[in-house]
Amino acid sequence: MTQEGSTTSGHRGLDAEEPLSFEQGSPDKTGVDLPEPAAGVDRLGGLTRTRPIGLPGLAEPEVVRHYLRLSRQNFCIDGGFYPLGSCTMKHNPRLNEKLARLPGIGDLHPLQPVSTVQGALALIDACAGWLKALTGLPAVAMSPGAGAHGELTGLMTIRAALEDRGDARARVLVPESAHGTNPASARFCGYRVEAIPADRRGRVDVAAMKQKLGPDVAAIMLTNPNTCGLFENDILEIAEAVHDAGAFFYCDGANFNAIVGRVRPGDLGIDCMHINLHKTFSTPHGGGGPGAGPVVLSAALAPFAPVPSVVHGEDGTFRIIEHPCQSDAKPFGRVKGFHGQFGMFVRALAYMMSMGADGLHQASADAVLNANYLMARLDGTLHPAFPGPCMHEALFDEDTLKDTGVTTLDLAKALIDEGFHPMTVYFPLVVHGAMLVEPTETESKQTLDAFIASLKSLVARAHGGDARFFEEAPRLAPRRRLDETRAARQPVLRWRPPAPEIAAE
Amino acid sequence: MTSMRYTREHEWIRVDGEIGTVGITDYAQEQLGDVVFVELPEVGRQVVKGDEVAVVESVKAASEVYAPVSGDVTETNEKLAEEPATVNSAPTAEGWFFKMRITASAELDDLMDTATYKDYVDSLD
Numbered sequence: 352m353t354q355e356g357s358t359t360s361g362h363r364g365l366d367a368e369e370p371l372s373f374e375q376g377s378p379d380k381t382g383v384d385l386p387e388p389a390a391g392v393d394r395l396g397g398l399t400r401t402r403p404i405g406l407p408g409l410a411e412p413e414v415v416r417h418y419l420r421l422s423r424q425n426f427c428i429d430g431g432f433y434p435l436g437s438c439t440m441k442h443n444p445r446l447n448e449k450l451a452r453l454p455g456i457g458d459l460h461p462l463q464p465v466s467t468v469q470g471a472l473a474l475i476d477a478c479a480g481w482l483k484a485l486t487g488l489p490a491v492a493m494s495p496g497a498g499a500h501g502e503l504t505g506l507m508t509i510r511a512a513l514e515d516r517g518d519a520r521a522r523v524l525v526p527e528s529a530h531g532t533n534p535a536s537a538r539f540c541g542y543r544v545e546a547i548p549a550d551r552r553g554r555v556d557v558a559a560m561k562q563k564l565g566p567d568v569a570a571i572m573l574t575n576p577n578t579c580g581l582f583e584n585d586i587l588e589i590a591e592a593v594h595d596a597g598a599f600f601y602c603d604g605a606n607f608n609a610i611v612g613r614v615r616p617g618d619l620g621i622d623c624m625h626i627n628l629h630k631t632f633s634t635p636h637g638g639g640g641p642g643a644g645p646v647v648l649s650a651a652l653a654p655f656a657p658v659p660s661v662v663h664g665e666d667g668t669f670r671i672i673e674h675p676c677q678s679d680a681k682p683f684g685r686v687k688g689f690h691g692q693f694g695m696f697v698r699a700l701a702y703m704m705s706m707g708a709d710g711l712h713q714a715s716a717d718a719v720l721n722a723n724y725l726m727a728r729l730d731g732t733l734h735p736a737f738p739g740p741c742m743h744e745a746l747f748d749e750d751t752l753k754d755t756g757v758t759t760l761d762l763a764k765a766l767i768d769e770g771f772h773p774m775t776v777y778f779p780l781v782v783h784g785a786m787l788v789e790p791t792e793t794e795s796k797q798t799l800d801a802f803i804a805s806l807k808s809l810v811a812r813a814h815g816g817d818a819r820f821f822e823e824a825p826r827l828a829p830r831r832r833l834d835e836t837r838a839a840r841q842p843v844l845r846w847r848p849p850a851p852e853i854a855a856e
Numbered sequence: 857m858t859s860m861r862y863t864r865e866h867e868w869i870r871v872d873g874e875i876g877t878v879g880i881t882d883y884a885q886e887q888l889g890d891v892v893f894v895e896l897p898e899v900g901r902q903v904v905k906g907d908e909v910a911v912v913e914s915v916k917a918a919s920e921v922y923a924p925v926s927g928d929v930t931e932t933n934e935k936l937a938e939e940p941a942t943v944n945s946a947p948t949a950e951g952w953f954f955k956m957r958i959t960a961s962a963e964l965d966d967l968m969d970t971a972t973y974k975d976y977v978d979s980l981d
Contacts, residue, residue, distance in 0.1 A: 835915045839915060840892050840940065
């Protein structure tokens, strides 16, 4: 079958059709020329490899081209608008990167003597200081390596605090609209999870929550603003009820970008919150990373925070508490090797210091403004799942696509052809055909307007009866529509060499 | 004599004497989309009405399946491991999840009959 734009090579201009490295390499080829080592004593106890392991052999320029070509097929925040809801795909300032690469920062080793890394420890301490000030909580565990890791760390801290008072509890309450990691973390930490329903306004049903509270509830895990992009405005009442029941109030800080610099979670009665530095504080993620999920803690939880922690010495120097015996506190253990994602602390601190308190205050307002601008301009195009105004993300349902034969998934695929990363789809689960759009504060009005124009034209096309157009999307991506069902039902997890062709007689 | 009963969470149970066969409704499979994985309970497990008994995963979401009434699991539909698509193609027939010996048959009275469930589903759209 010939297609418009098809070529002999399979490449399409600058877009190379790139085979797997296994398909283009040969075991006889190598990019590194080393002398054959002299035979030594075999210390492998009979486990010496007897046949080749089948790695592809490629020359250096072939390797460079391979990965460069693959990278061209990758969508990234540096390349385009990425409104993936609840992910806060904001711009990663180049200042952060410059500072993370400074000599003396980029080339540190975590096993260096403490006396030679005083500046790095001061930096961790300064980053911790900002996080504590912005959240109004007195302590922070810096080491967790991601948001969900922070959730687990927070729950383990809560468990340690409860067990210390001889009051181990069994249940954790999680709203239906929560990120899937919340119930997973609670379950992983040994708790039974109970769902709290939402009310008609898309917020926690406080009466239902109170009914589920009891002396065996260890914690509630709430996201605020929640995943419907709405502020939980009964949060003070929720906190009071949770504390009256002797439980702790965990907040999922994934959506902190909507309120940073304006609301201190500690003032809302929150005992424990993880902070995604890779969302709110502009460090890379979504294929960049790594993430970082420090957990801020109330005074009641602080003694149980995991090691290590950086503390001020009496003489103005810094030291690291690495073992429980080095302090009077009761750390529950260690969750990560070394001191956490130090490179991300550098970037987050660079962001916070360059923005300043006033800059962060404006950033959260602009994030909310951008989401509300989208929601307002899309009035009549997409149906909001709950009436606005929203916080930092706008949530739509599938209502306006009803009877067009076009689904949320189809619309998302068509957005790929328009050059945008699709919004989050089918999450939160409480909304039918959910579309969760989070523009962040770093996008210009021009970018938002272009995205809105694309959405409006696509929805108009759906109403024009052109469902087929959507079924075939994406047309312009390196790959057309993937068969997600077959990929899940019959996943191909391993490449195998094609069977050798047998010559016909 | 057999009869069908339905839950608000879109499970069905077909009652034949003291044995009930449980699955998810046509509405549920349509909402989920293409089912790609089903996790079934262990035979012999005692369940209380409302317990999470099975998990059904689609390209869109993973959902729990709850016990419509209390009882003991007597048999599971092993074919679903190989052919999860059966849940989409025949949700109330070959796509059944598990069978149970019902120990509290009075709980059946709390469930909806076919006509009531149909009205319930219509009210959701």
